[in-house]
Amino acid sequence: MSKNLRFKTSKLIDETYRISFKFNNKIYFGFKGDTLASALLANDIHLVGRSFKYHRPRGIMTSGSEEPNAIIQLHDNSSRTEPNVRATEIEIYDGLVASSQNCWPSVNFDVGGINNLLSPILPAGFYYKTFMWPASFWKKYEFFIRKSAGLGKSPKISDPDIYEHNYIHCDVLVIGAGISGIMAAKMAAKNGFKTLLVDEKSYLGGSSIYDYSEFSKINNQITSSWLEKEINEISKLENLEIKKRTSVAAFHGYNFLLARENLTDHLPINQRLNKVRHKLLKIRAKKVITATGSIERPLIFDNNDRPGILLSSAIKKYIDLYGVTCGKNNILFTNNDTAYETAMSLLQRGIKINAIVDNRLEIDSKISYEVEKNNIKIYKGYSVVDTYGYKRINKISIMKLSKDGQTVIGDKTKLKCDCLGISGGWTPAVHLFTQSGGKLKFREEDQVFIPDFYPSDQISIGSCNGDFSLEEIIKNTISSLKKFLNIDNSEYKTIEIVSGLNRSKRNIWLLPSDKSIGKTKSFVDYQNDATSKDIKLALREGFRSIEHVKRYTTTGMGTDQGKLGNMHALGIISETAGTKMGEHGTTTFRPPYTPLTFGTIVGRNVGKFFDIFRRTPIHDWHVANNAEFENVGQWKRAWYYPKNNENIHQAVQRESKSARDSAGILDASTLGKIDIQGTDSSEFLNRVYTNAWSKLEVGKCRYGLMLNEDGMVYDDGVTTRLGENHYLMTTTTGGAANVLGKLEDYLQTEWPELDVYLSTVTDHYATISVCGPNSKKIVSKVIPDLDLSDEKFPHMSFKNAKINNIKCRVMRISFTGEHSYEINIQASFGKSVWEKCMEAGKDFNITPYGTETMHLLRAEKGFIIVGQDTDATMTPIDLQMDWIVSKKKYDFIGKRSLYRSDTIRDDRKQLVGLLTENPEEILEEGAQIVADVKKSPIEMLGHVTSSYYSPNLKKSIALGVVKGGKNMLGQKLIIPMEDKNINVTVADPVFFDKEGERLNAKL
Amino acid sequence: MFLINCPFCGEREQSEFKAGGEAHIMRPKQPTELSDDEWAEYLFMRKNIKGIQFERWNHVHGCRKWFNMVRDTSNDQIKAVYKMGEKPPLK
């Protein structure tokens, strides 16, 4: 039965605009301006979820982003479905659909509630202790844990909304548009600073905007009226930008901040089409003013988590801002004066207060006397010791506190209620300040951490700086901003402030109970179900650092990051351990302050824009000719070209055979190309490659191997001497950028005396490689003017040529062991030259082949691929490539490392060929290589690095690295697989045409 | 995210830069003359100071120039930037 607890709408609520929404499959009504939480409360719904571990019924507890309980699933089963949304933050709109999460089958009847009864055996660290052994059982445990835990459901279809990233540069950023933030924005903007003011709410003014109390006045006006005029004034200021519904998620060093501007979440779904949903603002501010306010503390007592228990400030806000009362029989439980403001708000609207329970023995403030005048019973020096009611609070019991506050004494009194407001004082919201690297100090008198050391040009003002009374806030805001902004004119001449509150407070972190602690359930972290008992257990078990206690008990590790309970956790630790607050550290608040959606984080970089990809100039031809593609770094490379439903194996076998039998053509444009010029270019190459370069003639090419300074192979490729002081270096596809970076590093920092200039020209040229016995005939048709005779154009040489008057460079080099040519031409002509080659090769069955065939052909020849056959532990000697290491050169990068004691070991892993006993058996790349499978543990000698079936040799071939492999030629080894052991023989890594006859054959 | 004052381009976002480890380590002129231990000292040994640290940075997505930086690693304050080959401005 739903009741309407809306008694009078306020200025935020538009009662002419009724909104219907669905919660847990039932339709309810609210008004424009409501949050989901205020609308539910107006319908007398408190129970909105179940707790994480014990599945206890939980209700709405707060009215803001600190909400631990009312986290709901928005948009059931649609592409927009979103878990962990705080009902206190979401504004309702027509057609909103939401449901409780973490309960099955429903919030009112929850199977997991049995955990509540089992709770004596579910202490802190229960999961760690119980599910550790035996390790093989983990899979089974995990299934049940996940099924019964789980915070909401993630969407299964892609997000239809649009997200965006924006950069903002401003002189002053003000975070928080409460009373101090509004004042700060006005002072900054009026003094010529380009200012940005952001607030997470849909309205400006913070909690002062609904402060109608007669007890706090500014210049003889009610606070809210005074503030409204201020807001009115600043909204006209030219160099002030105001962003509502914008929450700062992260405050990084150097005043770099991330904020999420929410643009459409409050609109009905049909009005969101083609609009940006969230903007991630990347803000660089010269100065930052943090005015994030403070969060009311709960009180920690037995069963302090029942639906109907709210922060007292939340009750006040629901009344004053939303016109909703949370209960008809209210009790307030407090240790300070702010609950009396809530009491006054209730009284003004004639809502019943059954009693006020106050920890303090003496209360001396104008506002408390006023409350007492209204015949409200105040239990001074009392504490709540227990609460009753399963799905909604219906009773509390109270007892008198002892003098030291550590025990309760006397008789137990039971009081009826349907709503309990609790107030444990205030905690400055220093989250963003600490994220920025700020250091806190502890203020003993009211037990709060406040900003102490600022790491950048920033300041905290208002209650996040520990100023809680209206008088402090206004006075300190003016004086500290004058200094911070270095201005004379504060815009505020004389301000007179009247306040009815007193600062006195009786802070007891964990309120005593008449039961033993083992029998209580006093929640410190509501969202993660961590109790004071858990924290004490962690201390007994030897944990001391707050960071350890936090992880062991999961306190503060929910999506709310413990905004409510972290202080109490610290307090209970220090009280129990008998140490000072802060001695065990304060917990670190990490970004984001409130959760961000993935959409906001990635912005426009979704789908094909998630990571950019690079296409060669010939890409469209590959697509048109049915190529499958492989990602190599950011490149899309043609992988193989299946014909008539061929699979990859069949296609690669055909391509490989054709390339050796007649002609193959490969798009090699992705190879890195670096243009090297300068009078010291030869000397430079001498220093970066292992072999000698000074004697290379102009017009010749040479293969080079590049090492790291530690002697390990880094990259390889062919470099061509184009002119006396001009080289073109090629690198591996994936290594291009890193090689350029490394070369620049040596040039700029170690050898600045060398006259050498490097430019990357990878994208400038298309590279087409034509190979096979008919390659010469094909190239001569494409470039008839070029003399391709072996005398004029031998292997490893280069010629300038022209195709249709377009200059190109032709290299006679080979990565397949076949006679082959590489044509390099300006990228824009790449596709037409490729098509020319295809046309010229028609009669020779010219076969386009992709990277897979290229890998196979080079493996037949035993050519390495850096990064596949090598990792960062292979020297050229390990690769059996001693021939490429110059003995004569005095120095080159990595030379000294080649004879370190470790690199000259005989039992290093070395590159070998592997032949399977059964020639049809193809090894798995990455498979381990052993000698003896009987020995336990089996010693791993190495692994397979490359493996193929060679159509030209008609057998399986593989390359691998094996400890001491160099001296194992002909030896039998074993590849142990899951279902069998495969016998292999160590072989020479060059499987095909060892003498290089094909390369030098007269064609 | 740092705001780094590239000595060639001026203030730029950290995302345009790449850190390159400890600064002022000279590659030995005659590596062959060094013992294994001496070579290992150059090759592997790097300081990781909590406090003032001298570092190499590269404006990799900008002018591609390498330069040096003095940074307090305890609070990420950049104390100075200076060109390669220049003397460190403070000790």
Ligand SMILES: [Zn+2]
């Ligand atoms: Zn630069």
